[in-house]
Amino acid sequence: MPQFELVSEFAPSGDQPTAIAALVRGIKEEKKSQVLLGATGTGKTFTMANVIQQCQRPALVLCHNKTLAAQLYGEFKDFFPNNAVSYFVSYYDYYQPEAYIPQRDIYIEKDSSINEEIDRLRLLATSALVSRRDVIVVASVSCIYGLGSPKDYLEMMIPLHVATEINRDDFLRRLVEIHYERNDIELSRGKFRVRGDVIEIWPAYEEFCYRVELWGDEIEKLSIIHPVSGESSKPLTDVYIYPAKHFVLPQSRVDAALEEIELELNQQLAKFQAEGKLLEAQRLAARTRHDIELLREIGFCPGIENYSRALANRKKGEPPATLYDFFPDDFLLFVDESHATVPQIRAMYNGDQARKSTLVDHGFRLPMALDNRPLKFEEWNNRRHQTVFVTATPADWELDQAEGEIVEQIIRPTGLVDPVIHIHPARGQVPHLIEQIKERAERGERTLVTALTKRLSEDLVGYLK
Structure with a gap:
């Protein structure tokens, strides 16, 4: 089995050696949560790479947006050229979720544009996870959304x-x-x-x-x-x-799921009819029976994820399988910029449920569509294994999880320190600015001035001219 092999012309320096040793020690002591408090420019990514290399465990690096994930993916690819470094973010270039606005009786059909290369990288990530251990996946928070079962994925290989x-x-x-x-x-x-x-x-x-x-x-x-x-x-x-899609099932499982879908359809139709909601009943019957026919004939239908509870043989309210389920039990989780990432994870479930509840109430989806969802925050917290929260500004929740213990990384490998900041009153700020610019110009230096708005910067340029 291949081992993680870190390739870099630089050795850890500054606060990095101390931080790496402390994090590795905490992982070996089986601490569930640690906080790496790293100032900007201290090389936190290199520290994470060294921890992975020393622990020799699969790792998930969780980011709060695609841009940061892409940046970290490129850096980890450079650090581990001989290992499986994967990228797992939402594969939509454009995404308009299915929605209904009852106040104006407007139904918005799901519309999306899939990025084929990102779709390939997502499938590459899961195929690597089920076939080897030297895997690092850099993912956005969208990885807590439901994905096909790893058991079915592996059985269909x-x-x-x-x-x-x-x-x-x-x-x-x-x-x-x-x-x-x-x-x-x-x-x-x-x-x-x-x-x-x-x-x-x-x-x-x-x-x-x-x-x-x-x-x-x-x-x-x-x-x-x-x-x-x-x-x-x-x-x-x-x-x-390996399968060409994450939602993949043997036909025998599809046939069994169809019985559950039809049962829930009949129950929901009876409910609508008892409430006098005939339009909603007709709408739900037409849409669901069309999907059932497609599933029976070709094993797939648009919006198949809305039937994932029945297809995966899950109970009502049971959390969906996600990317986390493809990892072995001893994987490491790094939550990058955790002060921004953790609040996103908290908010995702509630926003998703509000939209889908409206669809269910008005006959556009069966109630089981509510179980096609991201993990609740509590479910995510229970599923995460040994975690390192990486941030310059840890929130109270991260500090509480780490029981107040912080691994600091303040001194940069370059030895550069932050500039001294002087705060001056707003009154007389422009004359003071001109004085400072003249002083820098006499020394042959340049000056960068930042303004609050575009209009203010234009006015300042006109004044200085």
């Missing part, structure tokens, strides 16, 4: 081994079951093509394709090929094909 028997038609059928589409003309991500006994598959999570060559019912050859040129670059003895 297709293993291929050279010199083993496989029925060609059964193999093609299984590819379709895990949401790969057949296209014999144009091969693209998440699709496969068949040419006689040669099957070429482009995994939804890779940038290359697999070629499977059969001799009768035996796998004769496995290889990696370039998706454009088709040239074979590397022969293989084993290949594992």
Whole structure:
């Protein structure tokens, strides 16, 4: 099994060695929560990387927005070029959630644009987590939303081994079951093509394709090929094909779920009719029965996540499976900028429930749609394992979780200190500013002046001219 291998031309310096040693010691002592209080520019990412390398455990780095996640993903990729560093954020370039405004009788249908590359990286993250331990996932808070079950995801994986028997038609059928589409003309991500006994598959999570060559019912050859040129670059003895979507189930489970969906539909229709809500009943019946037919015929429908409680065989109110469930029990969690990330996690559940409750009350969704949700804060807190809250300004909750113990990282590796700040009264500020500018100009230095608004900065420029 590959080990984490930190690659850097720099060694820890400043406060980093002390902070790394303290955090590693706390992890080995099985402390659930620690706080890394790191000033700006002290190299907190490098400290996290060293902790991961010394502990040799899978890690989840949680960020409060996509921009910060992308920045950290790039840094960790540089620190761990020989390990699996993955990026897991919302894959929508544009997202308009399904909603209903009863005051104006306006229904807003779900509309979205999926970023194919981010979708690939999300699938790459989960495929790495179920196949190896040297994995770092940098994720936004959207990772606490429901995802398919890791158990189903792993069970639906297709293993291929050279010199083993496989029925060609059964193999093609299984590819379709895990949401790969057949296209014999144009091969693209998440699709496969068949040419006689040669099957070429482009995994939804890779940038290359697999070629499977059969001799009768035996796998004769496995290889990696370039998706454009088709040239074979590397022969293989084993290949594992993971599903093209996170929500994946065997058809037997889908059939069982349909019974539960139909039962809840009948109960909700009876409720609406008893309340005299005939329009809501008609609306719910038409939409749900259309979805049931799609699930029965092709095993998928738009908005399938709204039926995830039945499909995953969960009880009412039971938390959904999330990215956390793909990690082993001993993974490390780093909550970056925790003063901003933790409040976001607190707020996500309530906002989601308010919107979906309106949809359920007016017949657009079954009540089970309420269980397609992010984790509640308490559920997230219970699921997180050993955690390091990384921030320059820890909030009371983080300090309470760490029982007041703080690992400080104040001295920068560069040795640079913060400039001395002088506060002057607002009265006479412009003459004072001009005096300071002249003083800097005499020394051949430059001056940067920041103003509160664009208009104020324009007026100041006009005055100085």
